[in-house]
Amino acid sequence: MTQATNTVRVVIDGRIVEAQGLRRTTTVLDFLREHQHRSGTKEGCAEGDCGACTVLVGTLNAAGDAVDYIAVNSCMQLLPTLDGKSLKTVESLKRPDGSLHPVQQALVSCHGTQCGFCTPGFAMSLAGLMQVLPTPSRQQVNDALQGNLCRCTGYRPIVDAALEASAAGAAALKLDDSADLPLLRQIRRDAAPTYSLDGELLVQPVVRTRKGSSFTSPANLAELDKALQDAPGATLLAGSTEIGLKVNKQFHRPEHIVYLGNVAELQQVQTSAGAWRVGASVSLERVLDLVRTDWPDFAEVLRRFGSPPIRSTATLAGNIANGSPIGDSMPCLMALGATLVLRRAGRTRRVAMDAFYTGMKTSVLQADELIEAVEIPRRQAGEVFVAHKVSKRFDQDISAICAAARYTLQDGRLSGLRLAVNGVTPFPQRVPALESLLQGRAPDSITAAEVDAVVATAFPARDGLRGTWAYRSLVARNLVLRFIGNEEAALA
Numbered sequence: 001m002t003q004a005t006n007t008v009r010v011v012i013d014g015r016i017v018e019a020q021g022l023r024r025t026t027t028v029l030d031f032l033r034e035h036q037h038r039s040g041t042k043e044g045c046a047e048g049d050c051g052a053c054t055v056l057v058g059t060l061n062a063a064g065d066a067v068d069y070i071a072v073n074s075c076m077q078l079l080p081t082l083d084g085k086s087l088k089t090v091e092s093l094k095r096p097d098g099s100l101h102p103v104q105q106a107l108v109s110c111h112g113t114q115c116g117f118c119t120p121g122f123a124m125s126l127a128g129l130m131q132v133l134p135t136p137s138r139q140q141v142n143d144a145l146q147g148n149l150c151r152c153t154g155y156r157p158i159v160d161a162a163l164e165a166s167a168a169g170a171a172a173l174k175l176d177d178s179a180d181l182p183l184l185r186q187i188r189r190d191a192a193p194t195y196s197l198d199g200e201l202l203v204q205p206v207v208r209t210r211k212g213s214s215f216t217s218p219a220n221l222a223e224l225d226k227a228l229q230d231a232p233g234a235t236l237l238a239g240s241t242e243i244g245l246k247v248n249k250q251f252h253r254p255e256h257i258v259y260l261g262n263v264a265e266l267q268q269v270q271t272s273a274g275a276w277r278v279g280a281s282v283s284l285e286r287v288l289d290l291v292r293t294d295w296p297d298f299a300e301v302l303r304r305f306g307s308p309p310i311r312s313t314a315t316l317a318g319n320i321a322n323g324s325p326i327g328d329s330m331p332c333l334m335a336l337g338a339t340l341v342l343r344r345a346g347r348t349r350r351v352a353m354d355a356f357y358t359g360m361k362t363s364v365l366q367a368d369e370l371i372e373a374v375e376i377p378r379r380q381a382g383e384v385f386v387a388h389k390v391s392k393r394f395d396q397d398i399s400a401i402c403a404a405a406r407y408t409l410q411d412g413r414l415s416g417l418r419l420a421v422n423g424v425t426p427f428p429q430r431v432p433a434l435e436s437l438l439q440g441r442a443p444d445s446i447t448a449a450e451v452d453a454v455v456a457t458a459f460p461a462r463d464g465l466r467g468t469w470a471y472r473s474l475v476a477r478n479l480v481l482r483f484i485g486n487e488e489a490a491l492a
Ligand SMILES: Cc1cc2nc3c(=O)[nH]c(=O)nc-3n(C[C@H](O)[C@H](O)[C@H](O)COP(=O)(O)OP(=O)(O)OC[C@H]3O[C@@H](n4cnc5c(N)ncnc54)[C@H](O)[C@@H]3O)c2cc1C
Pocket: 047, 048, 049, 235, 236, 237, 238, 239, 240, 241, 242, 243, 244, 245, 260, 280, 304, 305, 306, 307, 310, 313, 314, 315, 316, 317, 318, 319, 320, 321, 322, 326, 327, 328, 329, 369, 370, 371, 372, 396, 397, 398, 399
């Protein structure tokens, strides 16, 4: 249950900061710069693309004896989501004796900064990386910096600085949070529900304005159901990587926001031999780790999804519910045969991922219904799963087209084939015409001309911002041939 004060309480460098009377859509970035006067954190794009605003959000671990950090884009995150958490900014890196953190020192000595605008963001991404990986490889540094842009220095000195800093050792790299720990224990959110004298479950908003709008952060499913019953039509907030954009760019001010990130059941992953049940608040970064061994191609699509600060909060459920025609997780989930668990007023129903969308940005989701979990099948012996995302930039870019296929080979013929795409159809979907063409055939018997003929009728001929139809249809054909292991036909 949230505290009954309509106050956001967050630990910043050894003190509890109480934010009261702020708008429910105040971003963490605006809070830092305008209210805390911590102007080291910069605003570049205000849309999650440049990383100048990167900060670390800390959560007390289950044992209550350490803090787990994630790097986030503070421009995209809403302040009330920090209630009960801690925050580290570039100002937090300085040591009590005034000396620099090894990451900062290495950025200086390796000439990793020129105008310096991007530098606090790089420093925070690297400091965050080194809390969990004190001696990263060059590739791991590159991956950690997918979401940090620098216009003037160039990346080599920055990556060199990261490797130099890592020589300082884990103890020197660790953030000092000894003063934060007792405070985090003090403001830890209580998961036990609170009832009125009449026995009614109470869900107190973290923020309630005088005009009556609210930000509510339920701690469990019972509280979530109650919060949605109290505020029908409320906006659900998960990782905030879409909603943050709407707040910043479209000045969207939802009257009631119900945050899913603290709902205990939605943070869980249940693993069985046949499937993972991924709760709606589980971050894409956790999903990436989960699927890495069974479905490496899905993991690779997720590795190229946004950047680490985007993936540290963004969710599968948010990607699916948002329903972009170029959303990346959906072709993979459709090809894998995923199932969605939908929840409304305490009741659940299951819907196949490939039956979820009814049109562009429309779905079977009813008013006040939410995605509670995504069930992702695990790999069974003999199954092949292939997926690939094509985008203008390798990192931090959304798809021109993403496609995925799953099948087995029975006596050298394609069997049980499921193939799904985004980018070439009004919404992510399976492609029955292509599936029928391929089903039961030996891969090397299928020609490029046959695939071209189906692609020409299956996908609406429309040029888009991310590619002409001619380009996309050629890519779609080549991906299909590559997926079934017949690259020679693509080259013919
Ligand atoms: C810089 C940047 C890079 C990006 N890169 C990619 C990319 O490479 N590929 C890609 O596909 N997308 C990308 N995105 C888009 C976005 O990150 C994804 O769509 C993400 O998965 C959204 O999840 P979220 O948890 O942040 O959703 P939120 O922003 O919290 O919510 C998104 C929508 O879903 C609804 N919602 C959230 N959870 C639920 C639920 N459980 N049930 C029902 N409705 C729900 C919300 O009400 C809202 O309408 C990018 C975005 C940014 C800003």
